[in-house]
Amino acid sequence: MTDMSKHMRKVLSDVPTLKVFDFSQYVSKIPGIIKFTIGEPDFDTPADVKEAAIKSIENNRTHYAPQRGTTGLLTAIADTLAKKYGLHYDPKTEILVTNGVTEGIYSALTAIINPGDVVLVPTPTFSIYSPDVMIAGGVPVEVDTSATNFKLTPELLHKYLTKYGDRVKGLILVNPSNPTGIAYRQDEINELAELLKNKPIFTICDEIYSELNYDGEYSSMAKVLPEQTILANGLSKSYAMTGWRIGYLCAPAKVTSLIFKVHAFAVTDIATFVQDAAEAALRDGDKATRQMDQQYIKRRDYMYRRLTEMGFDCTQPMGAFYIFAKIPPFLNQDDNELIYQLANEAKVAVTAGSNFGRGGEGYLRFSYATSLEQIKEGMDRLARFCEQAKNKK
Structure with missing residues (x-):
């Protein structure tokens, strides 16, 4: 056999x-x-969110959804990002609803990596990024941050950018961090952005814990380097919706359209009633x-x-x-x-x-x-x- x-x-x-x-x-x-x-x-999961899903099912919202996301949820995401974080994305062209942040990260990395491309992964970090890079044909390079209070510093980033040069295609930035619980200040992110600016390097920013930031204001690479940033977020942690598998990506329109191709062929779409529940969470779940x-x-x-x-x-x-x-x-x-x-x-x-x-x-x-x-x-x-x-x- x-x-x-x-x-x-x-x-x-x-x-x-x-x-x-x-x-x-x-x-x-x-x-x-x-x-x-x-x-x-x-x-x-909050009662209002569950009730929104039940109502959606009762209204037969159980057919295929638009592959990029329902108009209601896309608009709710755009409104939430603008109101809470001062980030502005076009819901029609720059936002994509995903099967949790996990699928979003996978689709983004698959879309940007060519064979042999290097993606820098500051560690310790959650263990999906390096395997995703490998599956996509890239080379994950771990950047040990244990000596710098578990934060990527400009000195560390410069060292690895110099070492790998034009091979560097992406940088993973998780803020706040799993497993360390640290969070970057905006000035720290700005310093990293200066080293990446105008280089063909994506920053893939996993901000699933952005609502669980206890000791400071929201900070993000999307604020200072939006043209090179792929922002990933979702509702699993902040709204206790882990089992609903609902997340989203935000990026410039042309970038989002190419990531969409990976997403569409991998998962087709996200259940309509789940998107309706997520919309309710974003609108009324604060x-x-x-x-x-x-x-x-x-x-x-x-x-x-x-x-x-x-x-x-x-x-x-x-x-x-x-x-x-x-x-x-x-x-x-x-x-x-x-x-x-x-x-x-x-x-x-x-x-x-x-x-x-x-x-x-x-x-x-x-x-x-x-x-x-x-x-x-x-x-x-x-x-x-x-x-x-x-x-x-």
């Missing part, structure tokens, strides 16, 4: 699975486990988002305090809902080994920092997108585990 798997695209053998989800499935089988792994809000933000801040502050007391050196989260913590010296320094030890002995599940690329080794990512009650119990368990580890030294 012929093993046809040997005759598939060779690059796929080098593309990893999403280890975050693999580990989450593993720990889900452990009775009584408390999970700080997946970045999924524990809140339910109150629910603010209430969630207030809860996240309480959770962040509590978890940060407890982890610091235990001896973890933590980044101060400015956005998203993660704490990136350096493993203290009295614990196993291999983060991949430690997460299994914590899951099986302490019944606490966290994510290994090395899953997020270079610079993440020796760190753990804690998600506080779960109830304060669960966080308190999980921190108590972790504290007991740490005390036992210290006593063994």
Whole structure:
């Protein structure tokens, strides 16, 4: 019998699975486990949003949608970006509704990459960007930012632009960041933009956590370099709509039209009633988002305090809902080994920092997108585990 798997695209053998989800499935089988792994809000989708979807289905909005997106949702996206962020995109030509940010990023990278093109990926970061680049035929180059407070600096960017020269096709910029929770100030982004300006380099900006920016004003490459920016955002995190799979891309009209070709052949369109629900969220969902933000801040502050007391050196989260913590010296320094030890002995599940690329080794990512009650119990368990580890030294 012929093993046809040997005759598939060779690059796929080098593309990893999403280890975050693999580990989450593993720990889900452990009775009584408390999970700080997946970045999924524990809140339910707001009632008004669900009612909008139900009403849409009852009105038989279950047929094919326009492939770029419904007029209502495209307009709502444009209005939201203009009102909240001061960004102005034409809903008819510069916005594309996608199957979550994940599909949007994939379609964008597939559309811009030619074989051998380099895309710079500041790490630690969520683990979809490098595999997407590889699948598209490009070369992902990880830029370790652990020595610069997990931010890409002009000095670092200049170093890599000089090294790879004309091969550089794109830069990934995630703001606020998963897994570190850091957020860039606009002046920091402006400095990076100066190095990219008038070069044939795209900035692919994943801003899925833009509504979860607790300690500063909105900042974006789209403000200063819109002609070179592909902006990706969605409703999964800010409106507790992870399962709805709804996102969007914004870019200059000619760029959007070419990305649209990849999107259209990959997914055809996004369900009409889901788009109607997303429109309702953008039009009327601010109150629910603010209430969630207030809860996240309480959770962040509590978890940060407890982890610091235990001896973890933590980044101060400015956005998203993660704490990136350096493993203290009295614990196993291999983060991949430690997460299994914590899951099986302490019944606490966290994510290994090395899953997020270079610079993440020796760190753990804690998600506080779960109830304060669960966080308190999980921190108590972790504290007991740490005390036992210290006593063994």
